[in-house]
Amino acid sequence: MSKTSTFDEDGDDPTAVKWMIHFFYHAEYPKLAESPSDAVTLHPKMYAIADKYEVPQLKSLAKENFKEIAPENQCLEAFVDAVAFIYASASAADEDLKRIARIAIANRLGKFKECELEHFMTAVPDLAFDLVKTIRSEIVPIIR
Numbered sequence: 197m198s199k200t201s202t203f204d205e206d207g208d209d210p211t212a213v214k215w216m217i218h219f220f221y222h223a224e225y226p227k228l229a230e231s232p233s234d235a236v237t238l239h240p241k242m243y244a245i246a247d248k249y250e251v252p253q254l255k256s257l258a259k260e261n262f263k264e265i266a267p268e269n270q271c272l273e274a275f276v277d278a279v280a281f282i283y284a285s286a287s288a289a290d291e292d293l294k295r296i297a298r299i300a301i302a303n304r305l306g307k308f309k310e311c312e313l314e315h316f317m318t319a320v321p322d323l324a325f326d327l328v329k330t331i332r333s334e335i336v337p338i339i340r
Contacts, residue, residue, distance in 0.1 A: 208248075212241040219254050227261050233274030235265055240278050243293055244285045259292050266300040280319045298323070298330040305331075 215225035215238070225242060228235045239262035246255035262278075269275045279301075282293045301308075301316065301323075308316075317324045 208245055209241045211238065212245040215242060216245050216249070216251070216254060219251070219257070223253070224257070225254075227264070233269075233272050236262075236269045236272060236274045237278045237281065239265070240282045240285070240293055244281075247287075247290065259296070262293055263296045266296050267303065269300075276316055276319050279316065279323065283320045283322055294326065295330070298327050299334060302327060302331050302334070 219225050226238075239258045242258035243255055243262065246252070246258055266275075279297045282297055286292075286294055305313075
């Protein structure tokens with residue numbers, strides 16, 4: 197017996213709902229929203245709504261869109277919000293966006309001011325340990 201998702205917009209971001217419906221008709225949604233800060237938070241919301249309503253093609257597109265813009269946007273306050281959203285909304289088994297965010301942060305670690313790192317770690321406490329694991333497993337072997 198297959199599982200059927202029903203649409204219940206309660207609690208869903210209205211913009212994500214709008215672009216999910218757009219996706220059903222056009223198989224895409226805008227990569228860049230009004231501004232970079234809007235875009236960096238839009239893609240995780242699209243990923244979450246695609247996961248909730250089991251739309252794998254939209255989930256994959258949202259992941260690729262986030263992967264494309266994440267490396268350039270860690271300094272935005274919105275990126276901290278996006279990472280906090282990802283950590284709050286993703287299931288334990290779903291590491292895709294968490295991994296993309298951690299790699300983006302790890303690759304620019306030396307460019308962050310101490311207060312910016314503190315802001316990340318305060319906003320997303322689980323990020324600290326996950327970031328250390330990512331650096332050890334994915335960054336350090338490349339440097340050796």
